[in-house]
Amino acid sequence: MIYQHTQIGWAILAAFAAVAVLMVGLMLIRPSLILDIGILVILLAFAIVFGTLTVQVGNGKVRCWFGPGLIRKEFDWVAIDDVSVVRNRWFYGWGIRLTPEGWMFNVSGFDAVQVHLATGKRFRIGTDEPEKLEAAIRQGMEEVDRDV
Template sequence: MCHYEHTQPGTFMRVFIGFLVVALIGAGVAVSVSAGEAVVAVSFLAPAVVCTVILVLFHSLTVRVSRDAIRLAFGGGLIHRSFAIADIEASAIVRNRWYYGWGIKLIRGGWLYNVSGFDAVEVQLKNGRRYRIGTDQPTELLAAVESAMAEAS
């Protein structure tokens, strides 16, 4: 049984990286046409490919809370993480600092999983580790985590 499932789009990331990819491809084509050499275009196209891969991997964050685990999946799910509900000691709504940014990062006090915004739910595991799950629905996510924890105990 799923207590909660939500996919948060990384809208700013999609727009910014999408624009960057288009600009790099456009610049590569313009430079290769004016210079007459395809080799020059590769210096623009290679970063465009890297940006496209980043966009595909991190364009959204899906959070699922079931009675036994919290599951996180970026983009299509290639990059994912899960936490057993039985291992969670506490959870709370927190606000991330602006410089924590987006993606998967080691931050002061634990790890951050985020694609957009500053709101998050922090879960503290019984082993002392802390994880922040970025969300645009912190109240709903916290309620689902607490409900799953109550069922598990």
């Protein structure tokens, strides 16, 4: 394994927590228990699924996944033409987004690594370690070039 890092989306988790606190407050004012508990369970599920983003580089692939891995994406090194450190615009937001530059996975901040694929498509991976991630992907790409 060349690289592995899990970034915690503190802003996303704080937003989910704020809504959960609001829901509990509303439950005290106007109890509609089944609906409120249902919403709290959904919030908890979203926090678990989208609260972290893990990126792994190694074994011929770049992999990234949210939370426990229900939502994931992977690229073979041979499918990657180039990689670059980029800065996302504030309005691209967090989560899974389709941006003008292609799809994006992000849980926090504005820094990302953009993977340029041989197909012409691009994919952004949000990270708080953009230079390390870019270097790891480049290292993997160089290993492919040496093997060819």
